[in-house]
Amino acid sequence: MRRETSARRDGWEEIIESQGLAYHRTAHPEHLTRPYWDEGVHYSFTMDEVLALESQVDELHGMCLEAVDHVIAHGRYRDFAIPEWAAPEVEASWRRRDPHVYGRFDLRYDGTGPAKLLEYNADTPTSLVETALVQWFWLKDVHPGDDQWNSVHERLIDRWKELPLQSGPAHFAWTNMDETGEEVMTLGYLQETAEQAGLTTVAIAMEDIGWDAAGLRFVDMERRVIRTLCKLYPWEWAVADPFGPQAVRGQVSMTWVEPLWKMLLSNKALLAVLWEMYPGHPNLLPAYLDGPRDLTSHIEKPLLGREGASMRIVTPGGVERTAGEYGAEGYVYQGFQALPDFDGWRPVLGAWVVGDEAAGLGIRETSGLITDDSSSFVPHRIVL
Template sequence: MRRQASTPRDGWEKTIEAQGLAYHRSAHPVHLTRPYWDESVHYTFTMEEVLDLEGQVEELHGMCLEAVAHVVESGRHRDFAIPEWAVPEVTESWRRGDPHVYGRFDLRYDGTGPAKLLEYNADTPTSLVESSLIQWFWLKDAYPGDDQWNCLHERLVDRWRELPLQSGPAHFAWTNMDETGEEVMTLGYLQETAQQAGLTTVAVAMEDIGWDSRTLRFVDMEQRVIRTLCKLYPWEWAVADPFGPQAVAQQVSMTWVEPLWKMLLSNKALLAVLWEMYPGHPNLLPAYLDGPRDLPAHIEKPLLGREGASMRIVSPEGIQRTEGDYGAEGYVYQEFRALPDFDGWRPVLGAWVVGDEAAGLGIRETSGLITDDSSSFVPHRIVP
């Protein structure tokens, strides 16, 4: 794993916007001089490294599924701050095997040892457009003879074909709260992969989904019954909404992407459960729910936090924290191990899983210790 300088393409801004990264300006804090998409640098990997990482990612995914089974069978939902009234449906969603599509592991990796799991974005993962499309087109323009860890597009199309969906169009729902356009473009891309799989699709705003009290079904603005719903609206938000009970009760009559049981994978309490089940595993960092115990340095992560908000690092060097409104749901205490330093920048590897297979890689860099909305996305390639 190496970080290398590269020459940006002429007119790269218009190029990536035409390819779907329309939000690269709006989703990035305006005061930053470094752009969100930065092709002036990139990372290189050997094929041996990539194959090894693929194996580690698939092992981690399998361990996470075992952790869900453990939580369901042992009734540990309270550790995940799931409302008691929703627990039976979460349990049944898992036991039915409600189908899932994709997720993203965030990993610490420096090229010299096993990757370390930081968290699993398994319900509403983003940076999909840049991981699947934008960096692939960059590779074809800048290094046409090289390869990339990236079969996301093909795997997504194949996954839609595998799903046992009901008749009728599949709905892809964004929320009007999305001011940057990232959610709209991500769902638009997912919708495109579903169309390439042969599905009929409809785009809809979450706010335009209605409840038909006669048929007891969700409907769109054309009064069509929604039988498949792909969303980037987190389940913890959905269960807190006025129509949350109806959404939870619709698990049998609808296909949800992602399914309700993913509440257990997208919650950082998962990190502590994994450490309990697999203590000392080379891909895990020690993590606990009842406090930092004897960790010499630790990071406090809110169970439902996003974009690095509401975190606190406690180490012999002092305390660092990020602003945010998360934490009322509780925290997990994970060993703090600083991200590796490459020329003053610290990368996080976003390793994608589609179905149950590793499918690609996206990298975000930060100059600080916590990856947040100020971090930039940089491409990668595989070298001989």
């Protein structure tokens, strides 16, 4: 694993915007001089490294599914801040094995040892367009003789074909709260992969979804029953909405992407459960729900935090915090290992899972210790 520099393509901004990364300006803080998409650098890997990472991601995903089974078998919903009234439906969703499509592991990896799980973005993962499309076209333009860990696009199409969906169009819903356009473009890309799989699709805003009280079903603006809904709206938000009970209890009558049981994988309490079940596992960091215990360095993560907000790093050298309003739901205390330093920049590997198989890699870099909305996405290649 090496960090390398290369010349940017002429007109790179127009190129990536034409490929769907229209939000690379709006989703990145304006005061930053470094662009969100930075093809002036990239990471190179050997095939052996990628094959090893792929195997580790497959194992981690299997462990996470075992953790869901464990949480449900032992009724540990309170550890995940899941309301008592919603717990039976989470369990029912898991017992039915409501189908899932995709997720993204965030990993610490320095090229010298096993990857370490930082979190699992299993409900509303982003950076999909840049991973599946933009960096692939960069590779074809700049390093056409090399390869890339990237079968995300093909696997998404195959996954849509596998889903046991009801008749009628599949709806893809964004929220009007998204001011950057990232959510719209990500859902637009997912919608495109579904159409390539042969599905009929409809785009809709979450705010435009209605409730048919007589039919007890969600409907779109044309009063068509919504039987399949793909959303980038976190389940914890949906549960707290006025129509949350209808969404939670209506699971059996429609397909949600992602399903309700994914609440247990997108919650950072998962990290502590994994450590309980697999203590000392080489791909895990110690993690606890009741405090840092004997950890000399740890990071406190809100169970439902996003974009690196509301975190606190405690080391013998001091304390570092990030701003934010998360944490009322509780925290997990995870052993802290600083992200590896490559020329003053620290990468986080975003390893994608489609269905139940590892599918590809996206990398974000930050100059600090926590990856947040100021990080940049950089491409990668496998040197052949």
